[in-house]
Amino acid sequence: MFKNAKKLIQNSIYDKALNSPDVTTKTKNVIKSHMTWFDSFKTVGDIYRFLKSNVDSDSGKHLSSELERSHIPSYESLLSEFEAQFKSELMLVTQFADFKVGKSYMSRELLIPIGKYDTRLGGIQLHESEGNIKEIVIKATLNDGKYPNEWLSKGKLLKYYMKSISGVFKETYKDNDAIINSVDIPIHAFVRESASDNSFKYYGVFKYLSHVTEDDSGKWFTLESILNNSVSSSHDIYNALNQAVSKSKHDSPQARRKRLLKAPRKPKKRLVMTPVYDRNPDVIAEVLERAGSKCEKCLNDAPFKKRKDGMPYLEVHHVVRLADGGDDTVENAIALCPNCHRESHYG
Numbered sequence: 001m002f003k004n005a006k007k008l009i010q011n012s013i014y015d016k017a018l019n020s021p022d023v024t025t026k027t028k029n030v031i032k033s034h035m036t037w038f039d040s041f042k043t044v045g046d047i048y049r050f051l052k053s054n055v056d057s058d059s060g061k062h063l064s065s066e067l068e069r070s071h072i073p074s075y076e077s078l079l080s081e082f083e084a085q086f087k088s089e090l091m092l093v094t095q096f097a098d099f100k101v102g103k104s105y106m107s108r109e110l111l112i113p114i115g116k117y118d119t120r121l122g123g124i125q126l127h128e129s130e131g132n133i134k135e136i137v138i139k140a141t142l143n144d145g146k147y148p149n150e151w152l153s154k155g156k157l158l159k160y161y162m163k164s165i166s167g168v169f170k171e172t173y174k175d176n177d178a179i180i181n182s183v184d185i186p187i188h189a190f191v192r193e194s195a196s197d198n199s200f201k202y203y204g205v206f207k208y209l210s211h212v213t214e215d216d217s218g219k220w221f222t223l224e225s226i227l228n229n230s231v232s233s234s235h236d237i238y239n240a241l242n243q244a245v246s247k248s249k250h251d252s253p254q255a256r257r258k259r260l261l262k263a264p265r266k267p268k269k270r271l272v273m274t275p276v277y278d279r280n281p282d283v284i285a286e287v288l289e290r291a292g293s294k295c296e297k298c299l300n301d302a303p304f305k306k307r308k309d310g311m312p313y314l315e316v317h318h319v320v321r322l323a324d325g326g327d328d329t330v331e332n333a334i335a336l337c338p339n340c341h342r343e344s345h346y347g
Helices: 002-019 025-040 044-056 058-069 075-085 107-114 174-180 234-249 253-262 281-291 338-346
Strands: 104-106 124-129 132-143 150-153 157-161 187-194 199-213 219-225 269-271 275-277 315-318 333-336
Touching: 002 025, 002 044, 002 075, 025 044, 025 058, 025 107, 044 058, 044 075, 058 075, 104 107, 107 124, 107 132, 107 199, 124 174, 132 157, 132 174, 132 199, 157 187, 157 199, 174 199, 174 219, 187 219, 199 234, 219 234, 234 281, 253 281, 281 315, 281 333, 315 338, 333 338
Parallel strands: 132 187
Antiparallel strands: 104 199, 124 132, 150 157, 157 219, 187 199, 199 219, 269 275, 315 333
C-alpha cells in the first residue's frame, strides 16, 4: 500500500506540477522540497500526516491555491480519496521505536516521528499531542557547532547546552523547561561529531539528570542514557554531583557567586530508588572554600586528604535538612568532618 500511496501523490500532483508551464518556479521549488520529504517517509501514515499538516498550514493553503490555479489537484482535494483508499494504514506512522541505536540518520528523519517538516528548526524539538509533551528530540553537535556540547562519558553522560535566544539562556524557555521537567518523558538523543557531518547518530533515550547555570556565557543540561541504568542508584547520583562540584570548584569565585545570585533556593527532587535532591554544586564548592581545611563545627583539621585531588576531606551538611524544607543555600550549609556530620544526623 505504501508504494501505491506515494504513486498517487506523485502522479496526481508532483509530476503534473513539475511539467506544467503554468506553475511558477517558486511553486516548483516547493514541490521539489516536498519530494525530498517523501523520499524519507516509510509508511502510509507518514504521508497522511504530511498531507494533513499542509492542508492545515498557511503555506499549504497557499500551495493549494497555486496548484488549483493551474488546474492541478492539491493535497486538500486529494485528501478524501487518500483516506478512503488507504484507511487501514493511516495511523501507521514512523516512531522512534523503529530507530536503531548506533545508526545514523539525516535531520529530516529525526523530525518525521514528531510530525514536523522544517530542518531549520532548533536543536530541541517537542512532540506534543493534545497539549501534552510525549517525547523530546535533541540534536547535539560536538565540534564547530553553535554550542560546545560534549560527552562527559561517551554514550552515557552528555553535556548539552540549553536553548538560547539572542545569546540569552533561560530555564523558563519552553524547550528548556520541558527537559528540566521531563520526568518520564523520553529524550531521544542524536549526536554528530562535527557541524560538517550530514547525519546524526542515534544514542537512544536519555534522561534529565541536572542542569548547571554558569554565567552569561551559557547554561547546560547533564543528560544520562537510560541504557546505563545508573540513575537507579543514589551512589551514581552522588558521583554525578561530585563531577559538577569539581567543575564549580575550578571556576572563579566571581563567576560562581554570580550564578548563586540567580540560583533557585529550592532544589528539584526526583524519585529514583529513593528520593534524591539535585543539589547546587556551587553551594558545595563555596562552603568548602569558606571552611578551608577545618571542620566548621569542631574546628579540627579535616581527617585526611582525598586521593584524587589532595584536597582536605569535608562533607557539606544542610543545617535545616532539605527533606524538612531547608534551602539549598550557602547560608543553610556547613562543612563538617565525617564524625561531626554523622553526629549531626544521628547524635
